[in-house]
Amino acid sequence: MPATVILTKRTRFCAAHRLNCPSLTPEENLRLYDKCNNENGHGHNYQLIVKIRGEIDPVTGMVINLNELKKIIKERIIVKLDHKHLNHDVDFLEGINPTAENVVVAIWEQLNPAIGDNLLYELELIETENNAVFYRG
Amino acid sequence: MPATVILTKRTRFCAAHRLNCPSLTPEENLRLYDKCNNENGHGHNYQLIVKIRGEIDPVTGMVINLNELKKIIKERIIVKLDHKHLNHDVDFLEGINPTAENVVVAIWEQLNPAIGDNLLYELELIETENNAVFYRG
Amino acid sequence: MPATVILTKRTRFCAAHRLNCPSLTPEENLRLYDKCNNENGHGHNYQLIVKIRGEIDPVTGMVINLNELKKIIKERIIVKLDHKHLNHDVDFLEGINPTAENVVVAIWEQLNPAIGDNLLYELELIETENNAVFYRG
Amino acid sequence: MPATVILTKRTRFCAAHRLNCPSLTPEENLRLYDKCNNENGHGHNYQLIVKIRGEIDPVTGMVINLNELKKIIKERIIVKLDHKHLNHDVDFLEGINPTAENVVVAIWEQLNPAIGDNLLYELELIETENNAVFYRG
Amino acid sequence: MPATVILTKRTRFCAAHRLNCPSLTPEENLRLYDKCNNENGHGHNYQLIVKIRGEIDPVTGMVINLNELKKIIKERIIVKLDHKHLNHDVDFLEGINPTAENVVVAIWEQLNPAIGDNLLYELELIETENNAVFYRG
């Protein structure tokens, strides 16, 4: 039986965002999100780590064709998020308050059907050297 | 149903320690802990990664209020361990041989009741760029 | 004669910015700055490394009191830039197109008189893991 | 009951390799492995992270003697892979197409019986800052 | 007078190489280069940091157009070195023993005339996390 491994691919995007919940008052938003609520936004060098889990193909020695995976991540995520404002520029984030938690779930919804075959195992979204989130669908 | 994610927060503390087991002879301690048994101790830039697991709050878009989490980690761990000697200066490490294994378990005992709600998922304690331990309670 | 050393202190700030030159047309700006010209801006985890050069004080063994240096950097730079939009929120960047080159020079103007004694040797401003600028006044 | 923790040890080796599957034509190999199929090979600074899972010994405060673990990793893996060509110089990789997936499985076969006691929990093999694989036996 | 700054751009390439001097005997080569003399070669994840020094253009706020710089580095260096064997595959390294010292000088000869205007200030070539070389022409 072929061995099952997890393969990870890191990509990066630089984006602006602002944390703000429309159902709360400005005072509540400021208390809740503190400096992340700054009206003009701030930004991060995000790192996205896509983790694929599957059996090693006995012929190719690979779990997935890495070039095809890179193409999916680039077209579905990086082109849409890199050098953008997450609150204003991204179709699949419309109406979503861009906390790291919400963004990682939204990215999963974009990547999972495109990768298919139940291969997507986990996403890791790193916001700063001190903060990250993980999601497994 | 709200999505469940893992959120991680890295903090750091610089501390001295010495590995020594009182129930063993000096020769046994030296053989066992080697250079980590040096009588005057040595030290590390420790990194502590606190991992929280929970559902995303549909209103705030967050698993936990990060400022409150940072306050708990600072008061319960960083203030007590940063720029201290783990064998001599820390109340919750009294009588404990400060291997990375023992320290990570002791930190869990401090953090878990303070964070509550079954939210603490894992601790990662990084001693050097080559050595780390993980604990899940 | 006391030895002269260079001492470095890294700090960080997360900010949004947009590259745009008001004396150019929108087409020229887009051609010049490409994706950095995105109207709603984007953002970075900036790292600022402040480099101090001076003689070691024979009594204290230090070139400068690091706590005082940290206080100056925090009050003059970090509080003003962290979680802000560099085009809209920062008094000392008003009217300045926030390229890394322009920002590092503006930071120098803020820090140099406050540190004094000809101690500030160089600033390094890291925008991404691939891009940085250095300035020596 | 003693606490169970995971302990990790990072080591490194610099090696050359070429991805090529003998059962495929040259054209198929080029299409599949792209630049990784370059006839004269290329190379990486590999990082291997060995993860041990077990109970903390109440006397020593350790899961495993780290010096003994390092000796096993050095003799069985590092001496054989460091500054070698993975396609030509390594006994336990003979006849194996050295994709990261295949290499991490082969390293597991070398380390697991030598470490014993069901202690080996996971291997992480990092090929570049963007690519890694994980294997749990 | 416009301020003068240094701007740095990091790129990466993965390559194989072997250290061997044809004017020395096999024994001398082995003694001199040790494991780097392995007949089938080994490899590295090289990082190349290109450092540009010049005045900030008062209109653009930039020292150099970063997209043009990236294009030069890609065409002249990365395409030729990435996923190649430095002893066999690179036109501008023919007949050169690929020590880090020799490679960084050869890269300078490729980049300096293409960048022009006396802008190239320094190259940094990182071979491993512990070894690097710097060259200023």
Added chain:
Amino acid sequence: MPATVILTKRTRFCAAHRLNCPSLTPEENLRLYDKCNNENGHGHNYQLIVKIRGEIDPVTGMVINLNELKKIIKERIIVKLDHKHLNHDVDFLEGINPTAENVVVAIWEQLNPAIGDNLLYELELIETENNAVFYRG
């Protein structure tokens, strides 16, 4: 004429230290060094980067034999500082208040005569990810 390059070698040591100046009162020491004055000491994962500057030997393609350099650094510095207390265990630091500034100068005095030929160009001593010192003799 052979090209002149700078070659750097990173090494690491884990040590404890305490900042305290015997000519000052306990109150003055506490005010000056703050938490670094903790009586039982604290510690760091120090990184030492040794920088060699010289012409490339036309035969070997090297500035210095890296194995010989590593041996000097290991014998003169790492064996004496690694897993030690800088205030108590190191002959060449006796009577020296172990600030990063004082330690880097003391390391220079140990390395410079052993390396010889005016080859030692600069030392960089990294105490934490935020603090470092540089010395050029």
